[in-house]
Amino acid sequence: MYKTMIVDDYDIYHNDLKALDIWGEKSGFVIVSEASSGREALSKLYAEPVDLLITDIRMPVVDGIELTKKVFEERLCKCVILMSQFSDFEYARQGIAIGAFEYLLKPVEEADLMKTLQRAHAYISERDEQLSKIDYLNHVLVRQVSDHYPTELLKLLVKNISEASGEASATAKKMLETIWSEVGFDLLKSAYVINRVLGDLMEAVDKEYSWMSKLSSPAVPEDIDFSKYAGFPEMEDAFLDIVGRITGTVSRFELGIGSSKLARMACKYVLENIDAQISLMILSKKLFISSSYLSLLFKEKTGRNLIDYITFVKMERAKILLADFSLKNYEIADKLGFSVEYFSKLFKKTFNVTPTKYRSSLETQKM
Numbered sequence: 278m279y280k281t282m283i284v285d286d287y288d289i290y291h292n293d294l295k296a297l298d299i300w301g302e303k304s305g306f307v308i309v310s311e312a313s314s315g316r317e318a319l320s321k322l323y324a325e326p327v328d329l330l331i332t333d334i335r336m337p338v339v340d341g342i343e344l345t346k347k348v349f350e351e352r353l354c355k356c357v358i359l360m361s362q363f364s365d366f367e368y369a370r371q372g373i374a375i376g377a378f379e380y381l382l383k384p385v386e387e388a389d390l391m392k393t394l395q396r397a398h399a400y401i402s403e404r405d406e407q408l409s410k411i412d413y414l415n416h417v418l419v420r421q422v423s424d425h426y427p428t429e430l431l432k433l434l435v436k437n438i439s440e441a442s443g444e445a446s447a448t449a450k451k452m453l454e455t456i457w458s459e460v461g462f463d464l465l466k467s468a469y470v471i472n473r474v475l476g477d478l479m480e481a482v483d484k485e486y487s488w489m490s491k492l493s494s495p496a497v498p499e500d501i502d503f504s505k506y507a508g509f510p511e512m513e514d515a516f517l518d519i520v521g522r523i524t525g526t527v528s529r530f531e532l533g534i535g536s537s538k539l540a541r542m543a544c545k546y547v548l549e550n551i552d553a554q555i556s557l558m559i560l561s562k563k564l565f566i567s568s569s570y571l572s573l574l575f576k577e578k579t580g581r582n583l584i585d586y587i588t589f590v591k592m593e594r595a596k597i598l599l600a601d602f603s604l605k606n607y608e609i610a611d612k613l614g615f616s617v618e619y620f621s622k623l624f625k626k627t628f629n630v631t632p633t634k635y636r637s638s639l640e641t642q643k644m
Contacts, residue, residue: 279328279401282310282354284318284344286336290360290383294331297387304394315339322353328401329394330354333383334361334368342371349376355404356397360385427452427459431474435481438524449520453513468504471512475501475519482523488548489526492593496522530590532579539564540578543571547587551594554614555587592627595620599636606632 278301283294291311300307306329312318316339318332330348334341345357359372359380369380378400379393430452437445453471460466479497482489489496496519506512531544546563547555560583561568575583591613598609609632610620624632 278307279305279398280309280325281306281329281331282312282318282322282327283308284312284315284330284332284336284341285360286313286333288313290333293384294390297390299387299391299394304391305398306394315341315344318344319347319353322348323351326353328354329356329358329397331358331360334359334372335363342368342375345372345377346375355401358393358397426470427455427474430455431477431481434478434520435485438482438520438527439485445520445524446517449517450513453509453516457509462509464506464509465504467509468502468506468512471503471516475503475516478520486527486548488530488551489523491551491597492530492548492590493526493597496526530593532581532586537574537578539566539571540575543575543583544586547590551590552612555591557583560587588623588627591615592624595624595632596628596635599632600639602636602640606636 281300283291285291291313295308310321310325310327312321315332315336318330319339322330330344330353332341332344336344339347341359341361345359348354348357357372357377359368359377360383361368361380362383372380378397381389381393430448434445434448434452437448452474456470456474457467460470475497482496501515501519503512503515506515530548531541542564543560546560557568557572561571564571572583575581575586579586595609595613598604598612599606604612606621607617610617613620615623621632624630624635628635630638
């Protein structure tokens with residue numbers, strides 16, 4: 278039997294649904310839980326997920342659309358049926374767009390719900406069967422490819438990125454070719470190994486460059502899955518593109534410094550404390566050297582003025598913050614350690630556009 282939850286802010290609809298002669302053996306579904314609000318439903322689902330959620334759309338605080346989004350994001354149920362008293366096409370469209378299985382008008386007719394439950398039963402059964410096959414294949418693949426995991430080459434790749442040696446791309450290419458050869462030129466196995474490698478690479482990058490998410494767009498597309506690619510060349514291109522973006526970001530912000538430990542420490546401090554007040558005096562005290570020596574050394578090793586570098590990093594951070602429309606300009610200025618007037622002036626000088634106009638351009642792009 279598939280477990281079902283009913284969510285509605287009116288008791289009468291709970292009673293009407295429970296009174297229908299369709300539960301149990303007839304449909305393959307049994308009601309195990311009820312809630313009178315989206316918030317209550319989430320609380321109960323976190324404690325005990327269900328297979329099917331039947332929910333009203335129009336509820337206070339957390340409505341049916343928000344509830345549906347959340348249960349799919351958190352994997353709290355497998356199938357959602359939406360209900361409403363109103364023939365509202367826009368609600369129906371939104372619901373189906375986010376993955377709801379069906380949209381029914383209240384009061385729900387027994388025959389209509391029975392037909393919907395029969396289709397939902399078939400859908401959940403097929404889904405469970407597919408997931409079972411995927412789990413089995415993953416288990417088999419783990420055993421088959423564990424001996425081919427390029428541990429040492431991955432370590433070398435991370436080292437190449439951190440040293441800004443320019444060899445990261447060549448190491449990545451060698452690693453991919455090794456994987457391809459080791460798994461016997463098998464696309465599925467190659468994809469599985471590369472997906473694992475990418476996950477481990479990004480974990481290492483996040484640990485080494487905690488600042489990266491504050492200063493650049495994600496290097497890895499959200500929906501990346503190497504098993505979707507038609508051939509190895511496409512996998513290779515996608516992986517090398519990701520490595521290129523990572524190394525490019527590191528080089529851009531760490532200035533390709535490989536030999537000077539002190540200059541590298543200065544960059545690292547600025548990057549990791551970008552939302553704090555930073556000045557030449559503060560930085561020199563943190564590194565236990567005079568401000569004049571630090572300024573000269575930084576200029577010698579990077580070719581850039583240290584104050585200009587701090588400004589560059591803060592302005593790049595500002596661009597990321599301006600993309601968060603919940604933040605006001607004065608809040609961003611304060612976060613970066615500037616007065617709102619000076620922030621606007623500095624941003625305009627750096628990018629030849631005011632923060633307000635830059636943000637407006639982002640809003641236009643979203644439309």
